[in-house]
Amino acid sequence: GAGVSQSPSNKVTEKGKDVELRCDPISGHTALYWYRQRLGQGLEFLIYFQGNSAPDKSGLPSDRFSAERTGESVSTLTIQRTQQEDSAVYLCASSGDRVDEKLFFGSGTQLSVL
Amino acid sequence: AQKVTQAQTEISVVEKEDVTLDCVYETRDTTYYLFWYKQPPSGELVFLIRRNSFDEQNEISGRYSWNFQKSTSSFNFTITASQVVDSAVYFCALSEIHSDSSYKLIFGSGTRLLVRP
Numbered sequence: 001g002a003g004v005s006q007s008p009s010n011k012v013t014e015k016g017k018d019v020e021l022r023c024d025p026i027s028g029h030t031a032l033y034w035y036r037q038r039l040g041q042g043l044e045f046l047i048y049f050q051g052n053s054a055p056d057k058s059g060l061p062s063d064r065f066s067a068e069r070t071g072e073s074v075s076t077l078t079i080q081r082t083q084q085e086d087s088a089v090y091l092c093a094s095s096g097d098r099v100d101e102k103l104f105f106g107s108g109t110q111l112s113v114l
Numbered sequence: 115a116q117k118v119t120q121a122q123t124e125i126s127v128v129e130k131e132d133v134t135l136d137c138v139y140e141t142r143d144t145t146y147y148l149f150w151y152k153q154p155p156s157g158e159l160v161f162l163i164r165r166n167s168f169d170e171q172n173e174i175s176g177r178y179s180w181n182f183q184k185s186t187s188s189f190n191f192t193i194t195a196s197q198v199v200d201s202a203v204y205f206c207a208l209s210e211i212h213s214d215s216s217y218k219l220i221f222g223s224g225t226r227l228l229v230r231p
Binding site: 033035041042043045048056089091093099100102103104105106107108 | 120147149151157158159160161164166205209210211217218219220221222223224
């Protein structure tokens with residue numbers, strides 16, 4: 001597609017439920033990032049995929065968070081047993097495989113945990 | 115470990131004023147890249163500029179200019195003659211290459227700029 005696509009754009013869930021957030025990167029982009037942005041806060045790094053290398057999971061806040069990516073395509077971020085503090089905008093970004101590549105961001109998924 | 119600090123949480127200026135957004139970074143590497151991104155009220159982040167650690171030339175693009183100083187580990191962003199449309203959150207970011215050739219982009223906490231008419 002023309003840009004990074006994220007779905008759903010909004011997700012409301014009850015505490016304790018599992019959620020899946022999807023990201024479709026720009027075709028051909030080997031790098032894919034997930035960030036979390038709480039209301040009025042900065043971007044918190046969660047996880048980074050680069051081609052077929054092992055992902056950098058150093059930013060995942062707990063074992064309730066996991067992410068998968070199939071090859072260089074779609075990625076899914078899963079949050080199990082959601083808590084109210086998980087409420088935030090989850091942003092996905094993709095880029096080429098060079099360290100100086102700029103990121104292209106999706107519009108994000110607004111997650112609200114009631 | 116890499117770290118980016120944007121000490122100014124929020125800045126408010128009147129239209130046509132000049133404003134400088136500060137960014138200080140920490141890295142142990144000699145090769146790294148610095149970025150600025152803009153997040154307008156619509157929410158989608160937009161790339162503004164990239165600078166590598168070997169290029170300390172300042173850059174000007176229209177009303178925007180960037181001052182990179184390795185000696186103070188700073189990469190400050192100045193908007194000249196600010197406009198209401200400049201109102202947004204601005205993020206500074208750092209990407210460094212690790213020993214295993216991996217890298218990741220880390221963002222500062224952002225500075226919210228409000229330009230009043």
